[in-house]
Amino acid sequence: MRLGVLGLGAISPYFLRAIEADPELELTGVCDLDPRKLAPFAERGTACFTDFTELLDAGKADAVVVTLPNDVHTPAVLAALARGVPVCCEKPLTVAAAEAEVMEATARTTGTTLFTAFHRRYNTNLRALTGHLPRDRRDIVRVTARYHENIAEHTGGEQWYLDPERCGGGCLIDNGPNALDAVRHLVGPLTLRDATLGDVRGGAEFYATLSLDADGIPVDVELDWALETGEVKDVVVELRDGRTLAADLLAGYDGFKSSLDHEYVGILAEFRQAVAAGPDWRDPGPGLVRLVEEAYRVGRAKEPRLRMAAKEPVSARVVKLLFHTRDDRGMRLSPWASRCVAAGEVHELVTTVDRPRDPGDEVNRVGFLGFAEFSAATVLQRGDEVYAGDRRLGTVSGFDECHAPNHYNILIATDRVLGAADIDLRVGDHIRFAEAPQ
Template sequence: MRIGIIGLGVIAPYFLRAIEQDEQLELTAACDLDLAKFAELPEGTATFTDYQDLLASGLVDGVVVTLPNDLHAAVVAEALEAGVHVCCEKPLTVHTADARMLAEVSARTGSTLFTAFHRRYNSHVLRLAEELPDRAQIAKVTARYHERIEEHTGSDRWYLDVRRCGGGCVIDNGPNALDALRQVAGELTLVDATIGDVRGGVEFYAELSLRTEDGIPVQVELDWALPTGEVKDITVHLKDGSTRSADMLAGYHGFKSSLDHEYQGIMADFRAAVAAGPERRDDGPVVVDLVEQAYLVARAKEQRLRMPAKEPAEATVVKRLFHRRTDRGMVLSPWASRCVRAGEVHELVTTTDRPGSTGDRVDAVGFLGFAEFRTATVVERGDQVWADGRLLGVVAGFDECHYPNHYNILIDTDRLLTGEDVDLRAGHTVVFKEHA
């Protein structure tokens, strides 16, 4: 099978070695805008600076596409229309609509569409999938995909450009992690997603929550900001407390040394996919859809992980209080946050009632005191409340029975606390900190 490669970026050498080591494949053509990269190609390889010329050359039966993510849809579509089989580096596309379009073009033309997910061929992932106990014994599955992205991209700076990459760790590491989990645990449905450490629109951290078709919870951590080294693993947590795991890097001691056997698996499976013909369906669109759903959920959230949204706010106690009640009859207001001006005085009230919904009655209360805010801020549910280096509790919400004179700021505590219980005095400082 005659193979061309379109794009000679940081991941291309792994494909090139895999092609060279496969006796049933022959590298016949390559395309890149950087002419200097052609020097590393085997002698006799035809070179192009325009992928359309490569596709029209008649020199290839299939191509490997390793271009920036935003170019995948157009280039892969043209290759399929030209009757050329395509192995595309993950993610197949940035958007689900484009991935489905490529699947339709593949079905119509009979040209093979194949997404390269290299971690599904990892020896430890394959072993874990084979040795998995009965699914009724599984409590949950967790996965970590942590690295320092700058160590992996070389001169390919497009990874850090949201317009080219489509995002950050969710669209780059996410497809490999999600696909490997699908090999181990089966089909996945997204439940929740949160991103963080966002730099110029590119997230360097994310947490994804999913579940399998039979309801097993799956948690994924993606991190581009690990100080050094890599952590890439899957752990199956069993109901008896034991675990089964796959450390994808175990035994592969050199930097990226695990990739060679994985990319050999890609090219062998690509050949098999071509031989199988149009009946085979590519998994690329499924994973693109999971990634796109994750972004829709995460980018709509106000929360960002590892990114403080506000400075701690200090308030000075102007009057301390000592009493407690079990029949106060406060009511949780609908507001999750309240703007506070500098100089405003509000009442600090502890409670063990755990109010959570609008209108919840709050009877068990302890009164800490009145405090004057030194600077303007936003007080929110979940904010931590500290006094004299001690965590008192977290803001549960607000009661408005004295508004507009002041709010009662309700603080969830393990036991009712008053000003005398924590030795809170006039002039002392209370600090409101954003929940980490």
């Protein structure tokens, strides 16, 4: 098979070495906008192009490998498929589910192979783990996958990885497809349950967590671009009998990214099989494009951003103590999950062992700490942690507004009902409110 390679960036060397290692493949053309990258190939007599359509029309390639930036995958892939040229495309296939569907339709219409390169499914350690899984999937109680790295060590100087407009996001769209495909390869199709983004820099998330389901098996995926140094790439399977099975994808491959070479050999070997299968081949790439897009929709709609402080802690100085407790107070949970507080405002601090959830729920079992003046403007919200000195009292569970507009009752969920005397509180002491850790 004569292969053309579109894009000579950070991933291309792994494809190029895999082509060289496979006697069934021959590199016959390369394409890149940078003439400096093309020069070594020109010296060896390989056809060089700066426009991928010219490479496709030159008739020098039976199939192409696409290693261009993510935002250029769609036009390159569609151009090849329209000409009946099979495509092996580096993950993610594209940045949008609608584009993936057009690719699928074009591949079907032209009868041309579309193949997404998920390299981790060919990892020797992952494949060894596959062989040790129980035949009855009901014996698996949970699967956890981690994909952690320092992205600065992996871009090869290509800034498009950090540009959400070009990459499509951050670690979720970059590392997510490999981690998700590795898990899918073990336990089958995945359904998204939840997604949370975090550590967002310039619009690109450097951290993300996904909760998924594989036909009843809970699956957790953690993605991190901000590891200080080194890499963590592994999958852990927990079994019903208490045992755990694990695959460290980097074990036995000590050099930087040294595990990739055998994985890319695996990619191209299966690509040749996919081309031979013709219309019978169904690419799993579009399914993961849809899954990642759904995860972004869920994560971007949520307020929390993991590992990102949303506000500064604030202190409130106790100006009047209260000591009594009651079990029939009859407060009502406000519908508001947060309240703005101006500097200098005074509000009442109330502990409770009741756990109201819905607006209007009664709060009866309460203890009164007193009134406190806030030193700075802030936003108090459910889940904020509350401290008296170094002692953690509990968390804000909500607000009661029976004394509004004079003041709020700030309800603090505690293990037991507390009054001022129970915690040795004094006038002038400070109560601190801090965002809950994420």
